[in-house]
Amino acid sequence: QLQLVESGGGSVQAGGSLRLSCAIAGRTHNKYCLGWFRQTPGKEREGVASVYAGGGSTYYADSVKGRFTISQDNAKDILYLQMDSLKVEDTAMYSCAAQIKFGSYCDGWYKEYNYWGQGTQVNVSS
Numbered sequence: 001q002l003q004l005v006e007s008g009g010g011s012v013q014a015g016g017s018l019r020l021s022c023a024i025a026g027r028t029h030n031k032y033c034l035g036w037f038r039q040t041p042g043k044e045r046e047g048v049a050s051v052y053a054g055g056g057s058t059y060y061a062d063s064v065k066g067r068f069t070i071s072q073d074n075a076k077d078i079l080y081l082q083m084d085s086l087k088v089e090d091t092a093m094y095s096c097a098a099q100i101k102f103g104s105y106c107d108g109w110y111k112e113y114n115y116w117g118q119g120t121q122v123n124v125s126s
Contacts, residue, residue, distance in 0.1 A: 002026045002115040004096050009120030016086050016124075022079040022096030022117055030054035033099045033106035035113060036070060036081045038092035038122075047108015048094070049081060056104040064090075086124045095119040 008020040020036065035050030049070035050059040058070060069082040079096055097113035 002032075002098050004098065004115060004117035006094065006096050006117045006120040009094060009122045011123040011125065012086055014086060014088055014124055014126050017082070017084045018086065018122060020081040020083065020094055020096075020120060020122075022081075024077045024079060024096075024098070027053075027077060027098075030074065031100060031102055033101045033113070034070075034072060034079045035059075035097050035099075035106065035108060035110075036079075036094060037097055037108070037110050037113075038090075038094045040092045045095075045110045046092075047110055050106040050108055051079075052101065052104040052106050053098075054104060057106050059107050061108055083122070086122075088124050088126050091122060091124045093119045093121050 003025040005023045030053040032053040036048040039045040067085045071080045096117045098115040099113045
């Protein structure tokens with residue numbers, strides 16, 4: 001059973017940067033897709049970025065390509081999301097999630113992920 005805990009959210013002005021962290025506990029292998037998702041009230045959850053824990057495949061939503069970078073520190077069991085050039089429309093609750101995957105392709109479809117953190121709020125002001 002995986003447990004995920006996010007940190008690093010906060011308030012920042014447009015154009016600024018934040019780095020989110022997701023501490024992962026209970027992982028015994030690397031056959032996982034690990035992802036970052038975001039949601040605002042009244043909208044469906046959106047996949048932001050994902051990566052295969054065993055290395056290789058990454059996914060980015062078109063809205064964040066070139067601005068956000070997903071990475072992982074397997075030694076520390078931490079997943080990161082570096083967010084640069086933040087925009088007001090990036091304001092959301094950000095959550096990390098995981099799914100067991102026996103292939104290296106990962107995408108941003110949230111319904112395939114079954115382990116979730118509690119979320120961390122990101123507010124970007126103009």
